[in-house]
Amino acid sequence: MDKVTQRLLTxxxxxxxxxxxxxxxxRLLADGWTLCGEGDWARAYRSPIGRVAARVSPFDPAxxxxxxxxxxxxxxxxxxxxxxxxxxxxxxxxxVMELLDAMPAEQAQRWHRxxxxxxxxxxxxxxxxxxxxxxxxxxRAEAELxxxxxxxxxxxxxxxxxxxxxxxxxxxxxxxxVLYDKALTAPAEVVTAIPCELRRHMFExxxxxxxxxxxxxxxxxxxxxxxxxGKR
Numbered sequence: 001m002d003k004v005t006q007r008l009l010t011x012x013x014x015x016x017x018x019x020x021x022x023x024x025x026x027r028l029l030a031d032g033w034t035l036c037g038e039g040d041w042a043r044a045y046r047s048p049i050g051r052v053a054a055r056v057s058p059f060d061p062a063x064x065x066x067x068x069x070x071x072x073x074x075x076x077x078x079x080x081x082x083x084x085x086x087x088x089x090x091x092x093x094x095x096v097m098e099l100l101d102a103m104p105a106e107q108a109q110r111w112h113r114x115x116x117x118x119x120x121x122x123x124x125x126x127x128x129x130x131x132x133x134x135x136x137x138x139x140r141a142e143a144e145l146x147x148x149x150x151x152x153x154x155x156x157x158x159x160x161x162x163x164x165x166x167x168x169x170x171x172x173x174x175x176x177x178v179l180y181d182k183a184l185t186a187p188a189e190v191v192t193a194i195p196c197e198l199r200r201h202m203f204e205x206x207x208x209x210x211x212x213x214x215x216x217x218x219x220x221x222x223x224x225x226x227x228x229x230g231k232r
Contacts, residue, residue, distance in 0.1 A: 001083060002050050004031065005096055012086050012094065021058040021092040021201060028054055039156070040176060040207035042093075051099040051162055052083065056092070058201035061194065062148070062172040063093035065141040069134065069171070070097070078130040080159075080167050090200025100159035100167055108155035111166045134171060141172050146193035147182075149175045176207060183220040187227035196228060 001009075011027055012019060019027075025043065029035075032048035042057035057063055063085075070082035081098040088094055103111075114120040114127065121128030134151065142148045149172075157170050182190050183202075190199075202224075203217050212220075 002047070002052065004033075004047050004049050005052055005083060007031065008054065009084055009086070009096070018087055018089045018092075020089045021056050021094075021204070024054075024056050024088060024092075024094055028056070036099075038206050039170070041173070041205050043206060046099060053097055053099040055095040055097065056088075057094075058204035059091040059199060060093050060205070061091070061145055061174045061198070062141060063095065065137055065145070065172045066170060067093075067095060068140075069137045070095075072137070073130055073133050076126055076130045076133075077165055078127060078168055080161070080169060091194075091198040092201055098161060100161055100169065102156070103158050103160050103166065105155040107166075108158035109153075111158045111168075112153045112155070115168065130168070134168070138172060145172075145174055147175045147178045149173045176205075180208070180212070180220065183224055184216075187223040188230065190224060191227040191231060199224075 008027065008031065012024065025045070028045045033045040033054060034048070035043060036046040036053065037044035041060040041063075042055050045054045045056065047053065064087075067082060067085035070079055071085075073079040074082070080100060082095060083098075084094075084096040086094045115131050115134070121131065138151055151171050152173055157168065159167050159169055161167050179190065179202075194202075203221055208217060
């Protein structure tokens with residue numbers, strides 16, 4: 001592990017309680033990491049040295065299952081190298097992993113199809129192994145995660161490592177449209193399904209900043225706060 005990554009993890013682990021996602025992002029920027037990507041749930045930062053990325057999410061219930069997949073499949077060429085995973089305050093997550101590059105959408109779609117193609121498995125045992133592991137972890141996620149979605153076949157979820165090898169990432173997710181709709185229409189379901197300490201920053205994910213106006217977010221916050229009070 002390089003010194004920049006080690007410095008980051010030492011800082012995170014030195015906290016008496018897990019730091020917030022915004023504190024981690026401020027630390028990354030101060031130490032020379034640069035923003036290199038933004039999805040629905042997280043932002044990615046590139047290390048100033050080496051091919052290392054930090055994925056920081058304010059709230060991502062599926063991230064623990066993604067980290068589990070990477071750990072259990074360590075060494076499989078179709079999964080990225082995971083250097084560290086840390087839970088952050090209020091349901092946030094930090095993953096430090098190898099830096100990956102985008103793959104053309106058409107190629108990525110072909111890889112998604114190959115992932116569950118028995119013919120491809122017969123000629124590529126390592127692909128068959130990772131497909132079975134992905135299905136196994138996804139079944140566990142479906143059993144434990146409220147509003148767990150199907151495997152995400154978005155082309156952005158197949159990337160390339162430094163050698164050009166196809167790599168599957170971020171295949172598990174909570175159905176955000178369902179979750180955030182319920183925050184307004186059935187907030188009691190949300191507060192019952194997800195403990196308060198694991199959703200403290202649920203209204204700070206990048207997708208909401210892009211797609212929901214401040215008034216809508218304020219209504220969601222108020223509805224969830226009222227539902228929390230109703231549980232006491």
